Amino acid sequence: MHLVMIGGSDAGISAALRARELNPAADVTVVVADAYPNFSICGIPYYISGEVAHWRNLAHRSIADLEAAGMWLRLNTTARRIDVAARKLAVTSATGGEELLGYDKLIVATGAVPARPPIGGLDGPDALGPGDGVHLLHSMGDTFAVMRTLEHAAPASAVIVGAGYIGLEMADALTVRGLAVTQMEQLADVLPTVDPQLGALVRAELQSHGVEVLAGTTVRAITRAAPGQAGKLEVQATAADGTAMTRAADMVLVVTGVRPDTALAAEAGAILGVKSAIAVDPGMRTNLPDVFAAGDCVITHHRLLGQTYLPLGTTAHKQGRVAGENALGGNRQFTGSLGTQVVKIFNQAAARTGLRDHEAAAAGFDPVTVASRADDHKSYYPGSHPIAMRITGDRATGRLLGMQLFGHRNAEIAKRIDIAATAIFNSMTVAAISDLDLSYTPPLGSPWEAVQMGAQAWDREVLRLST
């Protein structure tokens, strides 16, 4: 059995590891376009901030670890064409020659590429001249380019275009490095994936660390500043009130989301689905014989919404594992995402899982969303922090549909959202959260865990609405 994976990040490597784990005799080759297999690109902001001392530390596993697991790594090798009928993959090797790799099963894990919004001056690498200081951020190559700008041009200021979770992490990282940061977001507030009430708390945290936040601001162009001006670059935008505005900066980072990298699979005849991601069944099979796909390049099955596109590292790992197992003849299924995610912004964290009110309504539920607050542990023990919660449940069935949390980075926001994710995954009602036997000691919690107090606030509100 010869398996070939295209892509050496979360999905491709998870598939390769699972295949080798299940069948140590399987011949597994991983084709990787760059030289950085199995790097935690989620950790890039913390290398850029300086909190992670060396880029090599971002490797989940070293090349030696991966080879010891029994996979062949073809680094600096780009897959060019899939010949489905002949079960052959054409690649360009590190030395530039073209080669054909035969396979029994192929797993496409080509991931995603950064979105390029229609911004003048963002036409390609160094479009405004060599080392222009304008960056996208997705790969280790992008990371090295950002670090070159930081280390060689010593920028004093940065504009970050986009205030999704990566934009926020980078605002934190560049501020930690001593840059003056302006964050521009086209939508009405930062972190638009949470409700505006929590977005406002995120904005306040950014501002309290000196980040200038310009929401409702659409960036139109990035140009080189005239000699003698404060920054090397000028960012031209339309402000929330429709007026034109500019900001000078020494570097600009554009982080406005990703799109699935599907050209290779599509050219081979793969059917595309939501957001032009590769359509796969729950076993990660494409419509092409012997071709599986996983990770940011595929559609995501959402447990409450059906098919969607929700590129996340956690999902890519799971889908890769399923693909690796099924390529060997298994029958594992990816059981679905809830879009569970968490982000640290300076000293705070914001998290969500499941659906927000408007998403639940659009999906046919009858949602009620209730805001509440509870301390992360008994307030008489030093260091307690309030947690802002927003719980969405279905009025008719009482089912928990979604939760959003915001609180101090030490308030276990990530693990608390995981309680909600587990409950939604198992179709629990909001009321049933109070029945869970959760741990307690005053320095770390309360007899009623914060999330249980939020659930009870939801119950009270629904009772009030019904009487």
Ligand SMILES: Cc1cc2nc3c(=O)[nH]c(=O)nc-3n(C[C@H](O)[C@H](O)[C@H](O)COP(=O)(O)OP(=O)(O)OC[C@H]3O[C@@H](n4cnc5c(N)ncnc54)[C@H](O)[C@@H]3O)c2cc1C
């Ligand atoms: C800065 C940053 C922070 C993030 N933080 C988080 C987080 O905190 N939590 C979270 O869940 N997710 C996070 N993510 C998202 C997460 O990293 C991705 O969802 C995950 O990496 C997807 O993995 P993947 O294997 O599908 O694709 P990718 O990571 O995009 O990797 C694609 C792989 O395919 C290779 N490739 C592509 N085309 C070819 C070709 N033609 N030939 C050969 N090789 C090819 C690439 O070289 C690469 O190895 C973050 C992403 C970024 C950029």
